[in-house]
Amino acid sequence: KEIVVDENNPNYSSADGVLYDKDKTILIGWPTAKGNVDILPSVATIGDWALAFCIALRSVSMPSVTTIGDNAFFSCDILKSVSIPSAITIGDNAFSYCDGLTSVDMPASVTMIGDWAFSYCDGLTEVYCHWEEPLECEPDFEDEVLMNAILYVPDGCVDAYRAVKPWSEFANIEEGGYSGIADTPQPEVTVKGIDGAISIEGGDGTASAPVVEVYSAGGGCVYRGTDSSIGGLGHGIYVVRVGGMVQKVAL
Known part of the structure; x- marks a missing residue:
């Protein structure tokens, strides 16, 4: 199985x-x-x-x-x-x-x-x-x-x-x-790695902001929410899904 x-x-x-x-x-x-x-x-x-x-x-x-x-x-x-x-x-x-x-x-x-x-x-x-x-x-x-x-x-x-x-x-x-x-039209966003955190530009951290999903290189979901800055993840490669786009980010 x-x-x-x-x-x-x-x-x-x-x-x-x-x-x-x-x-x-x-x-x-x-x-x-x-x-x-x-x-x-x-x-x-x-x-x-x-x-x-x-x-x-x-x-x-x-x-x-x-x-x-x-x-x-x-x-x-x-x-x-x-x-x-x-x-x-x-x-x-x-x-x-x-x-x-x-x-x-x-x-x-x-x-x-x-x-x-x-x-x-x-x-x-x-x-x-x-x-x-x-x-x-x-x-x-x-x-x-x-x-x-x-x-x-x-x-x-x-x-x-x-x-x-x-x-x-x-x-x-x-x-x-x-x-x-x-x-469904999605808010335009950009994803960056800044000072050890993932930055979502275009999200405003409110309930109406686009949902952000962050996955580790091993495939596990390490974050799901609407924050515009996601820290505490540690060094490594992450896959970020937000606003209909998927992007890899190195921290």
């Missing part, structure tokens, strides 16, 4: 039982019987086959992932929802045979969806697309999905989607319907 890597291994590392490369920017392997775990904010790539056949995985949040490899979630039978707000490329067969998947959200950042990325995802009832100009691709949605699922598109873009495959094959295309799924 978990993968443990010696901290002295020069090529690989682990956190919460999951296998990563040494810098924790690539997720390589997820034990098939392991349940839900938030993917580290330092991860930019989900490797090929990394989470395939994970029988206990119901939902996954990938806040900073830009690349989802081929077959990355192949046959995750009970996976129901996926959040990929920063995705750029989705590989071939990435979500094939995810029978339990009911909803998928495609942010405007996505520039490539691989062949058969959603083949045999019979349970899809909602597909959200944020491109104003529809992306041409061949994800191979099932006929049942094309007939019964609702494709939600940006306001004023229905006609554009009706002109481009595979989106034109959906029987039900509607505007909007994003209800918490659309991107």
